Amino acid sequence: MSENHGGPASRPIVLDDIDRSLIALLRTHSRRAVADLAHEARISRASAYRRLRRLEDAGVIAGYTIRTDPAALGLHVAAIIMVSCDQASWRSARRRLAEVPGVEYLAATTGAFDFVLRVRVADAETLRDVVLERLHAIREVRSTQTLFVLDEVELHVR
Numbered sequence: 650m651s652e653n654h655g656g657p658a659s660r661p662i663v664l665d666d667i668d669r670s671l672i673a674l675l676r677t678h679s680r681r682a683v684a685d686l687a688h689e690a691r692i693s694r695a696s697a698y699r700r701l702r703r704l705e706d707a708g709v710i711a712g713y714t715i716r717t718d719p720a721a722l723g724l725h726v727a728a729i730i731m732v733s734c735d736q737a738s739w740r741s742a743r744r745r746l747a748e749v750p751g752v753e754y755l756a757a758t759t760g761a762f763d764f765v766l767r768v769r770v771a772d773a774e775t776l777r778d779v780v781l782e783r784l785h786a787i788r789e790v791r792s793t794q795t796l797f798v799l800d801e802v803e804l805h806v807r
Contacts, residue, residue: 662707667692671700672710679713716803724751724769726776727798731762734789739763742789749783751775762794 664672670690674681687697704710719727734742739757746764747755754767770776776795784790 662703662709664709668700668704668709671697672704675710675713679715719769723771726772727767727769727801728776729796729798730766730768730780730784731758731794731796732764732766732784732790733761733792734763734787735791736763738789742787745787745789746784749779749787751779767798 667690671686674686674689683697683701684694686701687694690697692700701710719725732742732746743755743757743764746752746766749766749768751768751770752766753769754765756765757763758765768776768779770779780793780795784793
């Protein structure tokens with residue numbers, strides 16, 4: 650889990666249409682050659698390099714990654730798990746929740762639950778073990794509510 654504790658990303662920069670275009674192009678294919686990005690954005694390759702470096706230095710581009718197909722990796726079950734924990738120990742709860750196998754996403758929330766997790770595992774039996782053996786073994790966890798994910802659409806902010 651990555652956390653933003655200030656640093657480069659905390660200094661906002663002004664993005665123009667070309668910056669946004671480069672970001673959108675990279676979101677669709679992060680391994681695209683800079684020459685191709687420059688061509689698509691209708692700028693010189695040197696300008697593309699400068700802009701990408703500026704976006705990286707400012708923390709707008711925080712890294713380059715791959716997307717995987719969970720089913721191809723044998724992860725056929727996804728669930729949203731809402732967790733209520735001891736309020737006084739939320740930081741240690743967050744740390745322990747992030748270490749639970751299968752947790753892909755973790756957010757501290759307001760409302761009836763303190764955290765929301767997205768968990769991806771091979772099957773329902775593994776999910777049962779994650780919830781009943783791993784989550785409930787965390788002393789700060791008071792209760793959980795699990796929702797099976799029936800269908801997903803991955804969206805990207807443009």
